[in-house]
């Protein structure tokens with residue numbers, strides 16, 4: 086199908102940092118075929134989107150989340166991490182059924198599309214339900230089954246979680262016209278014994294899958310790892326072979342210089358989760374030092390219970406402001422840098438930067454369209470600064486993924502919103 090977006094302010098996020106005013110984007114099926122100032126003569130669109138007073142940007146990539154945790158939104162707040170996780174979150178999660186995870190993930194996808202997110206990296210359980218949600222809604226995702234094991238005598242051929250993650254890969258990797266990618270999700274160094282992490286790496290090598298893992302989120306994690314193994318979590322994971330694989334490393338808050346060198350040398354992708362790190366008082370991520378080393382830094386919301394939403398505009402805003410404030414350098418993370426973290430850097434982190442993350446011919450048409458005709462955008466001096474510092478999630482009007490319109494003027498095309506809310510209310514009454 087041919088789609089045309091006309092008269093739009095196009096924030097390409099291409100290498101030359103190009104913004105095209107009154108521009109045109111043509112889309113054939115799932116791909117962008119033209120981006121520029123004039124409409125190609127022979128292009129016959131079936132759908133036309135008028136981009137007047139609108140900005141088109143690459144769909145945002147939420148590079149670390151746990152979508153079903155929207156069910157736990159505002160259920161347990163203002164607590165220390167250990168009490169929050171062990172006393173509040175884990176006991177309730179034990180009650181989740183596959184169907185609960187399906188509807189919760191559906192709600193999360195609604196929230197993400199509403200705020201311009203077109204792709205997310207998820208780690209949880211009942212992941213086949215989330216794969217069904219991704220398939221049905223048309224969004225793009227990298228999915229991994231959360232893996233943990235405290236038993237040193239485990240048998241990798243019998244381990245339920247490893248088997249589930251492998252099955253997930255076999256059933257879903259590459260499905261939905263390539264929108265679904267499956268990774269392996271060893272949760273962290275404090276929830277997986279070393280042999281289990283090695284078994285995960287072996288499985289990743291056999292399948293050709295990437296790895297999504299939490300790294301150095303808290304000082305406690307680092308301390309315990311040093312006490313137990315005599316090295317930092319990053320050195321530990323490096324020695325276990327994790328970084329031989331394409332790795333999404335969530336958090337990376339507490340890092341030594343050597344840790345950062347290992348991340349850089351092994352092309353490990355870091356996902357910065359500013360809201361979650363602040364809310365759980367995990368610490369301040371050394372973004373400047375990592376940027377100086379040339380490490381790829383993407384952005385994530387983490388789960389909605391430690392955020393409490395899935396709004397990437399908030400993460401961009403905070404990412405830029407925290408580093409300026411902490412380093413005492415207002416020039417540090419510019420509006421453009423924050424937008425990069427939420428788009429092309431996210432695509433790189435997920436290993437799909439050849440497909441999404443910038444607007445140019447040949448890329449998949451994953452686009453977020455922002456309504457700029459609002460008081461908080463005028464006068465229009467700098468659209469990138471407006472998007473990072475002034476924009477609200479509610480300014481997102483229309484979203485396309487793989488060339489398909491999934492939300493138009495706020496209306497979902499592939500989701501029955503009433504049905505989802507009805508089911509979420511029912512689940513919440515049952516569990517809580």
Ligand SMILES: [Zn+2]
Nearest residue numbers: 299335387388
């Ligand atoms: Zn997480």
